[in-house]
Amino acid sequence: MITLVRNIGELITNDGSGPYRKSGFAFTFSSGLINWVGPETDAPDHCDHVIDAAGCAVLPGFVDSHSHLIFAGDRSAEFAARMNGETYAAGGIRSTVAATRAATDTELRSNCASLVDEFHASGITTFEIKSGYGLDVENEVRSLRIAQEFTPETTFLGAHVIPREFAEDPDAYVDLICGEMLTAALPYSRWIDVFCDKGAFNPDQARRILRAGADAGLLVKLHANQIESIGGIDVACELSAISVDHLTHTSDSELNNLAGAGIVATLLPGVEFSTRSDYPDARRFFDAGVEVALATDCNPGSSFTTSMQLMIALAVREMHMNVDQAIRAATLGGAHALARTDIGVISPGMKADFIVLSAPSIDFLAYRPGVPQIAHTYLAGKALTT
Ligand code: NIG
């Protein structure tokens, strides 16, 4: 069955051809894949089904390459304390670890399922989920097993923070991660990640862990330069990471190194918002030639949001992206941060993951902050929201 999407206000294809915003364009898909894109006047005559976009904008589904959806409890009191002057510290993660270990599988699964519903309503069609609130073999594996029920993009983040029981001997925890925990996590993971920052893991520990993961066949990504620059970017370059995430504090030479290594910079404006930190200036990243992705980092500590639309609005208003740059970062940038070549672009052969807005242009995603602009989300050609 061939479906034609027509009467599109502006179409974002991310295919690199023509203007970024295409007017008068339509496309068709069948069996979950795009098969034709072009001027509506050239559309194929025989289509079985028509989606009338009613003059609204259509764009690729958002790709959220960084989230932590397997957890229990919340940290609203910690957020309120920050808004009263406290600063964010990595140690807060341990309170979510305690709540997560105490939760049943059913509780973790149902919390994750409702956040995934929010992702879909926010236009997110592909998303990554990390472990990292278990921090022992059983609970890290359990987190990844549940995460894998929702997405193939699962990330082993046993190196989120040193758990309390290893406070006196952090290197013994690094040994555990690189040995038994990694072996048990492997069947459920595509990625390995480390939180390399003040109060979490130092660059030597990060290097050991990422190397062990890479040797076992996992793709490498890294949390770095959120709280301070302590050398994580050098490690990411050595280990050929696909993406480095956060980058709140990044020097010019670190940006040049990221550009030279072809590593995607994943910016997470929900974190600066929720920790009341200064936002990185995205113009510096673009000027240095770094590819940029935007992600929610949905987690209960530093960014409890599932709204990619809010990330776009913050990236535009606070990080100085223009709207086209922010949309590209939230779609194709995210696809590259996940090393995916089948999503993020509307062109023949790509997955038919797309969003129909309730507005005529993508500007409305930043221009109407706090007001949902997603009318319909389609995943492999199937409507997730109606
Ligand atoms: O990406 N920075 C490290 N990890 C998460 C925060 C986790 C938490 O505070 O619970 C992040 O921001």
Ligand code: FE
């Ligand atoms: Fe994170």
